[in-house]
Amino acid sequence: MERIPMAMLPQKSSSFSQASVREEKLGRNLSLGSVKLTEHIERVKKDAEDAAADKDKDKNKDAGGGEGDGAGAGVDGETPAPPPHEEPNLAELSVEIDAFLASRGGDAPLSISEVTLDRFASAVEVEIAQSEGDEDKWAPREDGEEPRLLAAIKRISTLASSLTASGGGNGTEGAVKYTIGVHRVTGVLHRAMTFVEDEFHALLEDPLVAKITQQSTDTGSASAKNMRRPPSFGQAASPETDRCVMPSSEGSGARAAAAAAAAAAVGGGAESAPPFPAETVERLRAMVDIMVAAGYETECTQVFLVARRNALDMTLMSLGYEKASIDDVVRMAWEGLETEIGTWIKAFRHTVNVGLSAEHDLCARVFAGSNSVLGRDIFADLARSAMLQMLNFTEAVAMTKRAAEKLFKVLDMYEAIRDGAPIVDAYLASYENPENGDGRSISGTEALADLKSELASVRARLGESAAAIFCDLESSIRADAGKQPVPGGAVHPLTRYLMNYLKYVCEYKNTLEQRETWGRVLNVLRDDGGITVKGHVSKPVLKERFKQFNAAMDEIQRTQGAWVVSDEQLQSELRVSIAAVIVPAYRSFLGRFAQHFTAGRQTEKYIKLSGEDLENIIEELFEGNTASMTRRRN
Known part of the structure; x- marks a missing residue:
């Protein structure tokens, strides 16, 4: 269904007093971030409470005053209060709305009054207001039926679609005949989608995000990075000038373990447990269905991307990784940059082997059925944005001044990207040739193809940087014109440095061949x-x-x-x-x-x-x- 631009809807008639009291200005732009309905909900609750209080007051007057008090005077001569507004019954109104909707495609469509449309819109507003703070509002009922709130929002969405449909039957006539009702129903639908959007974002927040944020707040630090960053190997290395910098633990066995984890990620995910419980996924899926059906697909997509990107960023922060600009990296001293590279390698491997697998699983479960292609596009965009942000760091490292001691960290980064490339290739292949018959994801394929190309480009840059470091080392050796023998016939420091350097280079022989x-x-x-x-x-x-x-x-x-x-x-x-x-x-x-x-x-x-x-x-x-x-x- 296509939403009606709010600016094109007619304004309410001032004679429609009951609706005028509850109507508020429309036109909210549902895009990024969460927008709360607290003020509106509190006002609806207050109206309901006032109506109930008036009803009780009227009953007390009937019981104590009798007819002898006169028709025109109240207690102590005050003007009597007007009769209270009857609370709309959602169940009864839903039956009438369903009958109206069922007849719309037939030869003799039923009519419905503007008052009924307004009362049904009010009943939906009350249902939303009463569900605020209720943790079970999205849970199925005991009889297995869908939640009352979800059913009410679906029904008002279908009603708005029917009233505003154009072309054929009585669609155009409906939009004219029910001018005030269309305005009222679409306004409540817009506020209902705002409510669903907020709930959708809240459910998508990873528990880890809240935990990390709380830990950072409790310790008084701006981020979790400084608490978790591992020490630099270079800071603990021997200060002897004739010793080369040893490679970190990311070499040899660690690289083999990472490769095994990569293979496991391609085969079925690096984590056995899903990040969200089944009941939460069911509720998220129901919200996706209703938002897409109501024409709020863009808002649904943006909220999901923002929430999950934030979750990924917080996970990386817990590993010690924090974004840095290219200028900051280029100006960074080697001792600090060495630490940053080690942290980046851990964060990159986690993102590729664990993070992408978990997000792919979540997208597939939340955006199932007819929304599967949308879910595939969302995952592809999420993967590309998360990975490209990390690849900017490698570009910056490749731009720094070359030095012999940087070779091992450059090779570690090269191997991390090399090991991650097959995982991206596997996702891309599944998008190009989907096995589940849900159709090709053109947008998702382009996003992953772009990511694959960027990985290859960055990998080539790092390879060129490593080769250039070797060339510079050769030049520096040739430039050493020292002819003085070492006292006592010991091994020359340059020879010792070079042999030690080549010893560690041999650990990367599979990469360098x-x-x-x-x-x-x-x-x-x-x-x-x-x-x-x-x-x-x-x-x-x-x-x-x-x-x-x-x-x-x-x-x-x-x-x-x-x-x-x-x-x-x-x-x-x-x-x-x-x-x-x-x-x-x-x-x-x-x-x-x-x-x-x-x-x-x-x-x-x-x-x-x-x-x-x-x-x-x-x-x-x-x-x-x-x-x-x-x-x-x-």
Whole structure:
């Protein structure tokens, strides 16, 4: 249903006195944050109490005064009070409203009075007011029926939709005939949605958020960060100048454990217990249904995103992580930045392995059924916004001044992003090919694809930074012109530093092994279903694959061709191991798909290397040559 713009609704007639007393200005913008209805609810409660008091007073007068007191005089000659307004009965009015709604699509639709519409709107207002503070207001009734409050809000939503529907039947006539009633019903619906929005936000607040906030308040600190931040390894390291900085506990075994946690997250979540109990999820789902049905999908989405993003931020704060601007990171001293990087790694791994899994589960449970695609879009937006905020930190680290002692932390960040990429890929694959038949989520797919691209970009930046640190180390060693022997024939401090440095670098050998580069080449040469579709070769895809292969080989020849491996045996082993994998794969690819190009210019344009050419290129790697494929062909 589309909501009626409040500015277009006619104002109430002053002669409609009962409604005028309760009517208040409309036009509230339901967007972000919670807006309370305390004042309005208190006023409705007071009206109800005053009406009950007047009724009791009138009964007492009837019992004690008798007819002899006269019709025009009250106690002590005062003017008698007007007859009290009868309290609207929600159950009775609901029956009449349901009959009216059921007849709207028939040949003989029923009529309904403006007074009935006003009384039903008042009854819904009273139901909302009386439910304020009631923890069980959203719980099903003992007979299994849905809660009275939820049923009342659904009914007034359906009524507003029916009265304001345009086109066909008596829809347009209804909007004109029930001018005052439409204004009254839609006004109460708007306030009811405000109430539901507040309740929705309150239920979405993670208990951890309140706990962390309370702890921070009790200790008098502005945040929980300083209480939980681990000490810097560099601060506790030996002050000797010839010792390199050791890598933190994020290396070796910790990395393996993180990888296992990542695999578990892809398979079914890193936490076995759901973050919200089943009854809470049921109530959240009911609120989503009513808000979407009433046309408040945007408000529902925004409230959910804000509440869950706040919950994620508070969880990260409990781990010691706090957002920092790029300028702050760039200006930070290394001792402080080292601590920040260690905290970031823990927070990033938690977000990827635990946080995203929990939020994905919550979105799937709350936005179920016909709202499942909406839930998928919400999760994708939540994941992207949370992750991109953390990736800004890595961009800032990559921009800082390079130094040899930063290598290990840069590699730790690189590995954290590398381990998290398959999890994002798994979510993206499920969005592109949903198994539950609820349709593709276009917006969600684009959001996750954007996140995947950003992860790859940041990972490449960190890899470049690590390689540059190695180059700077080599330059600094070459620049050391000291010729003085160490007294007593001891090992030179620079030699000791370098050997100690390389010792710790070996712990990252799986990450450091140009294998990543050749792995991308192999992926281009695989027929993963994109080239051959239902037995037919897609020529545009095939052309793109050959372009990617040629570009990758040209890049490899420029970079690895310039590298030097002085040990002849190691140089030969590297070449043989590369050729044994790449050359057969390329020959097989050529044999299967070269025939699909027209002989002549088209073949020359896309097939630039033969199998023998590829072997020759590999044989010239690691000798300090920088000849590219273009120069070779010329």
